[in-house]
Amino acid sequence: DAGVTQSPTHLIKTRGQQVTLRCSPKSGHDTVSWYQQALGQGPQFIFQYYEEEERQRGNFPDRFSGHQFPNYSSELNVNALLLGDSALYLCASSLAGEVADTQYFGPGTRLTVL
Amino acid sequence: RKEVEQDPGPFNVPEGATVAFNCTYSNSASQSFFWYRQDCRKEPKLLMSVYSSGNEDGRFTAQLNRASQYISLLIRDSKLSDSATYLCACHGSSNTGKLIFGQGTTLQVKP
Numbered sequence: 408d409a410g411v412t413q414s415p416t417h418l419i420k421t422r423g424q425q426v427t428l429r430c431s432p433k434s435g436h437d438t439v440s441w442y443q444q445a446l447g448q449g450p451q452f453i454f455q456y457y458e459e460e461e462r463q464r465g466n467f468p469d470r471f472s473g474h475q476f477p478n479y480s481s482e483l484n485v486n487a488l489l490l491g492d493s494a495l496y497l498c499a500s501s502l503a504g505e506v507a508d509t510q511y512f513g514p515g516t517r518l519t520v521l
Numbered sequence: 522r523k524e525v526e527q528d529p530g531p532f533n534v535p536e537g538a539t540v541a542f543n544c545t546y547s548n549s550a551s552q553s554f555f556w557y558r559q560d561c562r563k564e565p566k567l568l569m570s571v572y573s574s575g576n577e578d579g580r581f582t583a584q585l586n587r588a589s590q591y592i593s594l595l596i597r598d599s600k601l602s603d604s605a606t607y608l609c610a611c612h613g614s615s616n617t618g619k620l621i622f623g624q625g626t627t628l629q630v631k632p
Binding site: 440442447448449450451452455462463465495497499503506508509510511512513514515517 | 525529553555557562563564565566567570572608610612617618619620621622623624625
């Protein structure tokens with residue numbers, strides 16, 4: 408039973424560049440949520456995708472965008488990178504309709520912006 | 522006021538001790554709550570879900586107090602391997618989607 412997978416594991420970019428992070432949900436899950444976790448803080452919700460649509464969005468600028476594919480995998484795109492975008496980006500998957508929308512996290516992508 | 526608040530610690534306890542963490546939340550409409558464990562530079566791993574008054578799994582007990590709007594996590598007979606950061610989280614009023622996390626509480630279990 409494959410868990411949530413993410414790629415790449417680490418990434419180094421410079422200010423102003425663009426980045427794409429990828430996530431495959433746990434087998435049987437259809438919903439993907441993305442979170443940003445800065446050092447010493449809890450994860451912050453970016454957005455959630457279900458049925459290839461953005462279902463809910465957190466307080467992040469439009470530079471953060473996403474996509475969900477028919478196979479439920481998802482991408483997170485960040486444009487015009489800022490130093491403050493350096494963080495661990497976590498993808499979580501869940502099954503729509505399940506009690507309490509329990510979310511399971513992937514190993515994350517550590518993004519460093521120089 | 523933050524939506525979910527935790528004492529960041531660190532809590533330093535000896536092996537075998539019992540330790541408890543509290544987490545307060547501000548949205549009285551929140552329905553579901555979670556405790557995650559996060560090891561250094563790793564992803565959060567689900568420890569327990571809390572829907573009604575509480576939940577128990579081996580040495581771990583989670584309780585929900587809706588009147589005072591807090592959840593607690595009790596760890597009995599602490600092991601060295603319990604050393605980690607413990608994150609509490611809740612959904613907003615919709616019971617789906619966005620999980621709101623606290624800052625996390627760091628536990629160090631010493632021999």
